[in-house]
Amino acid sequence: NAGVTQTPKFRILKIGQSMTLQCTQDMNHNYMYWYRQDPGMGLKLIYYSVGAGITDKGEVPNGYNVSRSTTEDFPLRLELAAPSQTSVYFCASTQNTGELFFGEGSRLTVL
Amino acid sequence: DAKTTQPTSMDCAEGRAANLPCNHSTISGNEYVYWYRQIHSQGPQYIIHGLKNNETNEMASLIITEDRKSSTLILPHATLRDTAVYYCIVRSLRGGNYQLIWGAGTKLIIKP
Numbered sequence: 001n002a003g004v005t006q007t008p009k010f011r012i013l014k015i016g017q018s019m020t021l022q023c024t025q026d027m028n029h030n031y032m033y034w035y036r037q038d039p040g041m042g043l044k045l046i047y048y049s050v051g052a053g054i055t056d057k058g059e060v061p062n063g064y065n066v067s068r069s070t071t072e073d074f075p076l077r078l079e080l081a082a083p084s085q086t087s088v089y090f091c092a093s094t095q096n097t098g099e100l101f102f103g104e105g106s107r108l109t110v111l
Numbered sequence: 112d113a114k115t116t117q118p119t120s121m122d123c124a125e126g127r128a129a130n131l132p133c134n135h136s137t138i139s140g141n142e143y144v145y146w147y148r149q150i151h152s153q154g155p156q157y158i159i160h161g162l163k164n165n166e167t168n169e170m171a172s173l174i175i176t177e178d179r180k181s182s183t184l185i186l187p188h189a190t191l192r193d194t195a196v197y198y199c200i201v202r203s204l205r206g207g208n209y210q211l212i213w214g215a216g217t218k219l220i221i222k223p
Contacts, residue, residue, distance in 0.1 A: 004154075035213075042198060042213030043155070056206060090154055097209045098145055098202055102154030 001026050006091050006103035013081040013110045021076040021106050023091035029101070031094045032074040033058075034066065036087040037105075043090060049074055081110045114138060114201040120218040129186040131217055133199030136180040143202045144175060145211060146184045148195040155198065158184065194221045 007022045025032065030051045035043035035058075045058030049068040063085060065077040074093075078085060086109050092100040116134040123129040135144060145160040159166055159173045161182070166173045172185040186193055198216040202209050 040215065042215050044213070045210060048208070048210070050208060056208070058210070059212075088152065092154075098143060098160055098211070099157045100147075100155070100211070102156070104154050105152065 003027065004091055004093055004101050004103040006089075006106050008106060009104065010107045011109070013078075013108065015081060015083065015110060017081050018077070018079050019081070019108075021078070021089055021091075021108075023074045023076070023103060024072050025074075025091075025093040025101070026072065027093060027095070027101065028071060029093035029095045030071070031097055032068065033092045033094075033100065034064070034074070034076045035090045035092065036060065036085075037090060038087050046076065046089075078108075083110050086110045114142075114203060114212065115199045115214050117197075117199050117214060117217045119215070120220070122220050122222055123186075123189050125191060125221050125223050126188055129189040129193065129219060129221070131184040131186075131197050131199070131219060132181065133183070134181045135199070135201050138179055138201050139203075140179075142204075144173070144182050145200045145202055146171070146173065147198045147200065148193075149198070149216070150192075150195040158197075160202075189221045191221050191223065193219065195219060 004025045033048045034046040047066040049055045089106045091103045094100045146158040147155040149155045161173045175182045196216040
């Protein structure tokens with residue numbers, strides 16, 4: 001099993017550009033999450049999904065969108081990138097909501 | 112906001128037990144305590160969790176006080192590879208679903 005796979009690992013965007021961070025898991029988990037982590041801080045929840053076709057906002061959803069058309073995939077869309085979105089983004093999945101499995105992260109810089 | 116309070120940083124000698132404290136004085140009766148660690152900006156790794164009783168697995172032990180207002184994560188024989196940020200998290204009900212609300216964690220440095 002590959003676990004949780006995130007792409008790309010690194011990306012530099014210009015202000016106003018858009019992009020999609022990809023996340024795929026092969027563990028058949030129902031729950032999936034997107035977090036962002038700023039330097040020296042803990043993780044902040046952006047969006048989460050409890051199953052295919054169901055998504056909901058977390059603590060910091062503004063400027064982001066998600067979709068969950070399959071159990072495996074949970075892409076995160078950034079529209080009109082801003083410098084405040086410079087961060088490390090982590091995708092995670094779980095079956096029982098407490099023990100999360102994380103990807104290796106996507107490091108995004110907006111200039 | 113996170114429901115936990117942890118020291119910002121701690122040191123421990125290699126081979127010794129590392130004891131990481133956590134305060135969660137506002138925890139509710141059905142909320143679990145989870146511990147994760149993050150090694151050098153990698154994705155966080157689950158360590159252990161508990162509700163009331165002490166728990167042990169191959170990585171660590173979790174001691175929860177009887178009033179559940181605090182807990183301690185114990186790494187019994189710390190190695191250099193245990194240097195990481197350790198997060199103590201209370202899993203709370205938010206918006207109809209249980210969520211993990213992360214604080215800043217404790218930076219644990221294992222010294223040779």
